[in-house]
Amino acid sequence: MAEAPLTAAPLTIAPLTIAVVGAGAWGSALAHVCCGPQKNSGDRVLLWGRDAELVATLNARHENPAYLPGIPLAEAIEATDSLADLAAAGLCLLVVPAQALREVAGELAGVLQPDVPVVLCAKGIEAESGKLMTEVAAEVLPGRPLAVLSGPTFAAEVARGLPTAVTLASGDRDLAARLAVTLGSRSFRPYLSDDPLGAEIAGAVKNVLAIACGIVAGRALGDNARAALITRGLAEMSRLVLARGGKPETLMGLAGLGDLTLTCTATQSRNYSFGVALGRGDDVAAAIAASRGVVEGRFSAAATLAMARTFDVELPICAAVDAVVNHGAALDETIAALLARPFKAEGFSA
The missing domain is CATH 3.40.50.720 (NAD(P)-binding Rossmann-like Domain)
Structure with a gap:
């Protein structure tokens, strides 16, 4: 139509x-x-x-x-x-x-x-x-x-x-x-x-995922890894939006997939650039100091996880970002833990 x-x-x-x-x-x-x-x-x-x-x-x-x-x-x-x-x-x-x-x-x-x-x-x-x-x-x-x-x-x-x-x-x-x-x-x-609720949640979560994608780039883990992270990050975003009563079409639109793709692939993104700095070995304080503005994904990581717990939604990538940027988790061990997760079926309910 x-x-x-x-x-x-x-x-x-x-x-x-x-x-x-x-x-x-x-x-x-x-x-x-x-x-x-x-x-x-x-x-x-x-x-x-x-x-x-x-x-x-x-x-x-x-x-x-x-x-x-x-x-x-x-x-x-x-x-x-x-x-x-x-x-x-x-x-x-x-x-x-x-x-x-x-x-x-x-x-x-x-x-x-x-x-x-x-x-x-x-x-x-x-x-x-x-x-x-x-x-x-x-x-x-x-x-x-x-x-x-x-x-x-x-x-x-x-x-x-x-x-x-x-x-x-x-x-x-x-x-x-x-x-x-x-x-x-x-x-x-x-x-x-x-669907303002879906647009808002997508806009917040994509900043967290952009930090993860920046880390992938800074760690030179390859384009395959970044594509996988964007896709599985979209699945995490979708689980949270749908659990809160948002609409699936929002996730496939400009506020969802569109914004996620842009923010996770371009150095103009503050959150992505912050992640790149972390991936290259900078500590959190140094990466923040080098940022051109507010790294909103750092704040949104903890708030997103709190929301996810309230609605019983699993967000492993967001949890990994929060562990690194807010709780001092070691980067290589955190990445290894993500890669060691059990194999699952693809889909938003996985």
Whole structure:
């Protein structure tokens, strides 16, 4: 059956004020998407960041030299370090790291209007509570309509206008469709999903698996091993998503297989590069210090395992990553233990 084209109106006919909260690489790229050369909506885009010096640079140079050096950003982006400036926003994209989301969203609670849609763009699980980003946002931003933006995205490529497809997931199909029309362009193409839970779990687990794939590369274990790890990692991801009530089609889509493949095969991925450093012999502290940003998979490893235990799901690859990055397990012994596991039938129930 052919897919029906998406038909929906944008969030508002009048120009919209879009708040992008988080001035890292991904936040800056999304701000550019919202008002870049392919958008003719006239929407106002406010990009918030804590670093006043970076904010001043963004406004003066229309570039983010700390996270996207050499990539020009839309001159229409207005950067600010004051959350109060976001009070007029009709749409909010939350793009801060997963472990900072509760704090920043809590500060936004008294700023955003109660009916403003919030799109969660961070991939991860809150380490302290084990909650997904939608669960955290529902607690600290009650009543706001929520959606999840996920999929195979490197910020630098998005900011350069290279073709990118993403998953836009929400339990409210009308909201997701209107968000897709508001945010989408010729090169930034949202595909709708009604499974935000599956998209979130996939986005968190793929970061853990990317560390494992990086270790395989750093240890020079070969392309066969990496392909096997991606495939068996997808099986682990699938078991957890299905146990939580997510949908199998999410796993075969952009938020599942698409994001997993990208993150597990490219050095642009912080989690993959972190794993490569570990595989080459760096200790965890040195690998973290060398990272270009937050290695979210390190936090998600422990939180993923805690969730898996609650739902009685076995995740041997994720467990191995957690043992290495959070508990000091020796790399060679951990790999040997994985290879010594009993032979099993292939399938998500294996």
